[in-house]
Amino acid sequence: MKTIKNNGVKIAVIGGGSSYTPELMDGFIKRHKELPIREIVLVDIEEGKEKLKIVAEMSQRMWDSSPCQTEVRSTLHREEALLNADFVITQLRVGQLDARIKDERIPQSHGLLGQETNGAGGIFKALRTIPVILNLIVDMKKLCPNAWLINFTNPSGMITEAILRYGNWEKVIGLCNVPISAMVKESRILGHTPDELNYLFGGLNHFHWHRVYDKNGQEVTDKMIDNIYNKEFGIVKNIHDVPFFMEHLKAIGMIPCPYHRYYYRQEEMLQFATEDYETIGTRAEQVKQTETELFELYQDVNLTEKPEQLSKRGGAHYSDAACEAITSLYRDKKTYMVVSTKNKGALPDLPPDCAVEVSSYISASGPLPIAFGALSPAERGWLQLMKNMELCVCEAAISGDYGMLMQAFALNPLIPFGERAREVIDELLIAHKKYLPQFSATISALENRK
Amino acid sequence: MKTIKNNGVKIAVIGGGSSYTPELMDGFIKRHKELPIREIVLVDIEEGKEKLKIVAEMSQRMWDSSPCQTEVRSTLHREEALLNADFVITQLRVGQLDARIKDERIPQSHGLLGQETNGAGGIFKALRTIPVILNLIVDMKKLCPNAWLINFTNPSGMITEAILRYGNWEKVIGLCNVPISAMVKESRILGHTPDELNYLFGGLNHFHWHRVYDKNGQEVTDKMIDNIYNKEFGIVKNIHDVPFFMEHLKAIGMIPCPYHRYYYRQEEMLQFATEDYETIGTRAEQVKQTETELFELYQDVNLTEKPEQLSKRGGAHYSDAACEAITSLYRDKKTYMVVSTKNKGALPDLPPDCAVEVSSYISASGPLPIAFGALSPAERGWLQLMKNMELCVCEAAISGDYGMLMQAFALNPLIPFGERAREVIDELLIAHKKYLPQFSATISALENRK
Amino acid sequence: MKTIKNNGVKIAVIGGGSSYTPELMDGFIKRHKELPIREIVLVDIEEGKEKLKIVAEMSQRMWDSSPCQTEVRSTLHREEALLNADFVITQLRVGQLDARIKDERIPQSHGLLGQETNGAGGIFKALRTIPVILNLIVDMKKLCPNAWLINFTNPSGMITEAILRYGNWEKVIGLCNVPISAMVKESRILGHTPDELNYLFGGLNHFHWHRVYDKNGQEVTDKMIDNIYNKEFGIVKNIHDVPFFMEHLKAIGMIPCPYHRYYYRQEEMLQFATEDYETIGTRAEQVKQTETELFELYQDVNLTEKPEQLSKRGGAHYSDAACEAITSLYRDKKTYMVVSTKNKGALPDLPPDCAVEVSSYISASGPLPIAFGALSPAERGWLQLMKNMELCVCEAAISGDYGMLMQAFALNPLIPFGERAREVIDELLIAHKKYLPQFSATISALENRK
């Protein structure tokens, strides 16, 4: 066990004013015997000051009604939070939900998919976030060089890629609740608890496949596929339930992640997104509503545990993922988790030094990725396509090169490239001007052209 | 020089009744001093009997008015043509132009691109052709085991892939007139003859990029890109002249092939194809008209050279490619050509044993591919995607597996996958029933479902 | 947990008459609560009949004095043992210790290293063993197609390679006691129990390196290297204690396995082997003596547990490895073990489909290899050299091709290739004639030449 100064670890939460934070507190409180926390510092930016205060107070109440004496502090000064932190959690959202709304609405206004982590929206979220995260890394190198960065800021895979490749920072784990949700729901489909089946995941964040095995060592992936078509399938809340084509899944021989629907049922998913856009609003708009409700609840000084409504927010299992990862790092628990980490060969169809999302055991020295083996042509094609698309996005996020951004858009399978896509690029650049300093010259030129 | 029995080589032309054949004759006659031909046997199937007769007579007239005593024979028995052949040229079209019309019209009727070698149409052309070509290889192994197969049946890259991978036949060269056309036209753009510039091509058939160098060894690719935007660019006849985005090309740093328009200007190309489909008819329908005219001309017993109108057919430089490849093989000329051949590492981003289209020197023992080097992320992503898509098509063509065909469709960047794409698959399967015996069980099931 | 017919698993031990068998029994008895064994069938060949009887009786006595009712049977009919077996353990020795003596003495008589798993001796052990093991696989496919093969017949890495590559049998785990010994001894060096440190192994059987981490996640490999030079280092019993050069280890940055001495201190190791050869005899000769003593002990009807002297035999931790692997497969325990298994990318410097020896978690569906990552040039060079040498040995073992055997010898770093090496090849071929039917034509020619 780690020797911790002053009896316990220090955790910094970047974007601490998020409505998710109570989930996180809940997860930590559950694990308090394994993971002694000295203090949690929630950081946010000026614009989020109000929410930060509400969340910090709510969080402190949660701890106060627990058996622990953990202190929750809030600050607008990131350096204060980072100094000597043992773990840094990033759940920030550059430009907040309003930026996400633009990521969703601008593509949709042109008839293209507007989604948080896929297509045009996902690319622009990465463009805004990568510079901020790399800047955080610069600070961490100074203030907490031994800390682990636990990222669940989306698009988590590209963020992890940028941290490894451009930040030269190895102590990062990218998290997502998709794999854990799949394991919980699919186990139920076969009448098992998650512990009674083994799952092997390989791919990228929001773009992985998995195989399932029973406790006799038999692969039951095919059986699971059959059952999926008889029962309710384990999709995440914010993805419409369009089934995959059965023959397609049989040919793949693995179970795709729910986000694969955007690719394997591209047209139907676009159609649903368009309907929402035209009627109830995009996902971010719905989330914003949920958030407002949550923050109202959080202000109730009698509320000392996470409210039921939080589960509507779509991040179920998030706290489990983050808190368990931290506990496993701290205790060298070798917990089985599916995380974004350095490939190291786990997916031999990709270079060993890129970020992948694979089944891993989390040791004190970080994730131990399980070698997944070579893929068949179709999945290899998808995997190599998506990773290279991600690399173009990262390169564009660093360089601010308009041509490289076009490369990313053209390569993205959800974007039929041409004049319309170009207009979407240009509109998004202008809309997010404030958060894209690396593109300032291009944006000025675009604005002048008008 | 090759020792040839009876003073000269024997050439078998599979699909000899094609309207292209006189181009081929013209190319051979031009090279008669380098390449002594004893006999040319044109083969075709029963349905093409009439055309075969016309073309054979026209061809014989061309030779008769040359200084050579080459005999042109025609036959419906492939074995007769293959026996002891030195070179076998494949320019067959399974299902003839009518099948191509279906490849074009059925996808377009659903709003998807209908094109001969790209998208749904290209996939189905491969499904029909691969079994026929592999059957030809079986015959060649018996009847002319030392012959070279010169393929320009489309989709030339996938055909070459199937011959190498499933036919286990190494003596194949896949040809295309796209690279030679680009070199001719681009040289003109910089005010040069093709000999005054060097071109390095790398990629797949109808999906390659190239770099250009002047005689001082300076790379002038960037200069060429600039000039392309000032002048008429070297596109092939059957592709609408939608310009690439300048910034996109600058980021690529190489010049794409004209067919890249389908990917880099996906929407506009679809729009143009749709307009044609709704007005003047698809390309195959236009070609059919041109062919009728050509065959009328060919029947003129006074015509002894290829008519001017043939150039409208769109295969300019085809004869040059085929005749020069054969002459170079025969004479060990080391002619510089861009051909589909075994990778051997020329494109290190793909496995060494797959088919690629790269700059090569044609020696007596076959193409010597020039190592092109590793690509940047974006092009690497495209290349790996397309090659893996091709591998899925080949696998589906061999196995007749419906799921694998879905994999190919889903991975194909020109097909937004979903219910609509599935309907296109099903309609094409039924429409081409006669030529897709490997899918007979699936097709029966589809027909019964209706 | 696996459902076992008749309340417990059936274990077949090929080469059951080995003096090691009581170790194995001891290991199983220790684990009887986790692993219920119905019956153990010891198989051996006619020549080993006597020993088999002694060992079987000794083994039954061990079980009889345990709380279990496990039956130990012995047979000369392998089929009987394999039928419906759940686990098959191979600890056979083709040609028994006399063959090993030849593997050791013939090279030494020419001044080359004679060793069981390295150099000329290791190559010939593989040549004799691979055909026998592949024959066993043929039987297993018929008689126990769901069984796992637990191999600790040496050279374990090449045997595993042959089983995967030529046997097309995936359910195999190659075991060795070297990693476990290293972990036990090195932990002591740093004043820890093995559980208090993490070890990551990567390489091939008898040719791997490892890194060490403490429970705070800090890599302590370098510290371990420093300490090795101050204290007794964890070498296996049958390797002379020649220290690695400190600067060499520092440059490697990982800890080599004890067998690396043959390569990193090639000359000194040869010198020690030569001294032994000229004085006390080779290792096999010493083992033979130990074995005679052991078999005398085993005949004592009062002996009901493994005798102290067995530890001299050099296979400490062997039973632990085998019994734990089986228990972990049976119980899906995810025990951390270092095993020979399919690479799947764990070592990205080798093809994904070859056998490697890497840290793994043993699940019910087999080893989950941990991705080790790319190596630095020197270790990459060694690894690629050794694996390719192994592939040549496997190919020679299958084909009986003399030239391929020369390739293996020439590539082997412990054999200075030339006339002397060729004589060693020829003498070993003739000496092992009985066990090398694949080389019979070559051997006849050699004999006639004399």
Add this chain to the structure above:
Amino acid sequence: MKTIKNNGVKIAVIGGGSSYTPELMDGFIKRHKELPIREIVLVDIEEGKEKLKIVAEMSQRMWDSSPCQTEVRSTLHREEALLNADFVITQLRVGQLDARIKDERIPQSHGLLGQETNGAGGIFKALRTIPVILNLIVDMKKLCPNAWLINFTNPSGMITEAILRYGNWEKVIGLCNVPISAMVKESRILGHTPDELNYLFGGLNHFHWHRVYDKNGQEVTDKMIDNIYNKEFGIVKNIHDVPFFMEHLKAIGMIPCPYHRYYYRQEEMLQFATEDYETIGTRAEQVKQTETELFELYQDVNLTEKPEQLSKRGGAHYSDAACEAITSLYRDKKTYMVVSTKNKGALPDLPPDCAVEVSSYISASGPLPIAFGALSPAERGWLQLMKNMELCVCEAAISGDYGMLMQAFALNPLIPFGERAREVIDELLIAHKKYLPQFSATISALENRK
């Protein structure tokens, strides 16, 4: 054709005082119609002043008796020679022949092979030369950034590797006369001129294999191997004529280069070298004698062409290689040559960015390497071993790290690693102290230890 200022190119020869220089002049004079040379500047260091003067005067006499007005100048100031040079030829020898004598004698005095480019000697030649060449590159970047560097300083492969990897200079061609000698002699073996056969080379400098094809495209490698054993084989002068084992070559299926004898007949080659060492002296000592004779001849003011005796020097075809490479670069001749250049995938078993020696066509923009394809396990093993050994040498040459030097020695197949090898390292370090500033700290420590 290149536009050259002042009617012709400028050539700088680093190490211009070499006895080889008249060969070079001879080669240029022969090509004067294709390659107009304005001036040739021979550079050497203070110690070589006298020889430089002799060679420069001899060279000028050669040109004066030619139809050209080329001026030969000599200087001790490298900058003067480099300024605006079009081609830079490096034929320098750091430490001159005396250093080579040490490279040969010190290992031999310990019973190890002492050879210029292989084993310990080759490693130390690289250690001395790489820093000097990288320093030259620094100057070239300033003084002649468009020039091509034509290197035939040994070990040519490692020098090219260092230039590409650490010099970040792409315009380099590494030359060697071994391939051309093989082609000349082997063609004769089959009763052909070199033009009547095609050769495909793949591998590293002094470590390549080749295949042979006739003008009918048939591979005749096997036939060539058979004939080699009937007739005199094309070995280079300074390698003893120990034949390869026939069965070994048959298994390889390619023809190794003469230097492969050091590996494939390791013991016999060592024995011959030892005999020479003990009797007539090492190769450098013999060369020194030849050189003395040559310089005496060169002083004859009546001598206006290269003397017969120069061929004894062992560099036959050297001038051909260098002059033809330069002419081909200048005229974009696409001459077929075997050169050390960037891999780019030509050997897919090595990374695309390392230096290899392969068949290439030399264009104005540099070598176009022919993709050689994947190798079989044995050759793949050798190739990967040797390239990684070279990478260790380069790394040691840059860093001066003693442990990395041990890595190179240990991995080198001609060095049985251990105490003796370590002594050889230490003696060579001390002996070459003057030329190994990067190792100064280590050398001081070694000297103090004594």
